[in-house]
Amino acid sequence: MTRPSVLVVDDDEGVRTIVCGRLAGEGYDSLQAADGESALALALERRPDLLIVDVAMPGMGGHELVRRLRQRSSVPVIFLSGRVEDADRIVGLKLGADDYVGKPFSPSELMARVEAVLRRTRGPASGGTPLRLGELELDPERREVRVKGRYVPLAPREFDLLAMLADKKGRVVTRDELVERFWGVEDGAEVSTRTVDQHVARLRRKLTTERRRVLTVKNSGYRLLWD
Numbered sequence: 001m002t003r004p005s006v007l008v009v010d011d012d013e014g015v016r017t018i019v020c021g022r023l024a025g026e027g028y029d030s031l032q033a034a035d036g037e038s039a040l041a042l043a044l045e046r047r048p049d050l051l052i053v054d055v056a057m058p059g060m061g062g063h064e065l066v067r068r069l070r071q072r073s074s075v076p077v078i079f080l081s082g083r084v085e086d087a088d089r090i091v092g093l094k095l096g097a098d099d100y101v102g103k104p105f106s107p108s109e110l111m112a113r114v115e116a117v118l119r120r121t122r123g124p125a126s127g128g129t130p131l132r133l134g135e136l137e138l139d140p141e142r143r144e145v146r147v148k149g150r151y152v153p154l155a156p157r158e159f160d161l162l163a164m165l166a167d168k169k170g171r172v173v174t175r176d177e178l179v180e181r182f183w184g185v186e187d188g189a190e191v192s193t194r195t196v197d198q199h200v201a202r203l204r205r206k207l208t209t210e211r212r213r214v215l216t217v218k219n220s221g222y223r224l225l226w227d
Contacts, residue, residue: 003027003028003029004028004029004049004050004118005028005029005030005031005046005048005049005050006023006028006029006030006031006048006049006050006051006052006114007030007031007032007033007039007042007043007046007048007050007051007052008020008023008030008031008032008033008051008052009032009033009034009035009036009039009051009052009053009054009057009062009065010034010052010053010054010057010080011034011035011054011057011058012054013034015054015080016032016034018107019052019107019110020032022107022110022111023111023114026111026114026115028114031046031048035057035058035059035060036057036059036060036061036062036064036065037059037060039051039053039065040060040065040068040069043069043073043075044069044072044073047073047075047142048075049075049076049118049121050075050076050077050078050114050117050118050121051066051069051075051076051077051078052077052078052080052110052114053065053066053077053078053079053080053097054079054080054081055079055080055081055082055083055088055092056081056082056083062079062080062081062092063091063092063095066079066092066095066096066097067095070095070096070153070155071153072151072153073143073144073153074096074143074144074145074153074154074155074156074158074159075143075156076098076117076118076121076156077096077097077098077156078097078098078099078100078101078110078113078114078117079092079097079099079100079101080101080102080103080105080110081100081101081102081103082102082103083102088100096155096156098117098120098121098156098157099113099116099117101113120160120181120182121143121156121159121160129141131166133166133210133213133224133225133226134210134213135147135148135209135210136207136210136213137149138162138163138166140163143156143159145159145162145207147207147208147209147210148209152206152207152208153206154203154206155202157182157199158199158202158203158206160181160182161178161182161196161199161200161203162203162214162224164178164181165214165222165223165224166224168223168224169224169226170223170224170225170226171223172217172220172221172222172223173221173222173223174220174221175193175196175197175220175221175222176193176221177221178196178221178222179193179195179196200214200216200222212225213225
């Protein structure tokens, strides 16, 4: 089985050394970048399974890196930051990050969060051959979605929702199932089914001509219109 790869982006060499050493000990391959520019190029070339990104870096900071990355990839991201206020966390999560860890951090906690994010994002539809439904193409291996051949930038959780619906092959997936799968108790998050509806609404907007493939099943959940 291929070992998951993690790109660690931080201008502090000491932090990179600690994190990469711990990743190796936990069975992960690791890549390193000291700035946003080189990290963006490396992420697009090597396609790691996850990024750990420092928010405050000279030049292109972590937020700008993820903003640009989201235009071309839905790879999961964990932010590291000395800013732990709610407003900073909200900015990071709105950019499409999957988790937010404050500095100084516990390496053990960070590894637990890495494992949790990868467990969520490498779900049942991860791996395998691309799927085509009308003008919609879903590539589980690269975690990419295209409509009419045009890449559609999805946040990781939006991709996960679509992939889970695809994995069910047209069967109904309830809102409670989606909450449990992607916002489980391991996150310590209290999530309502309304949150699922909001994510699905954003997903539909991004799918443009294929948005009607994600069907609402009244008082239940969603299913993907299957050819």
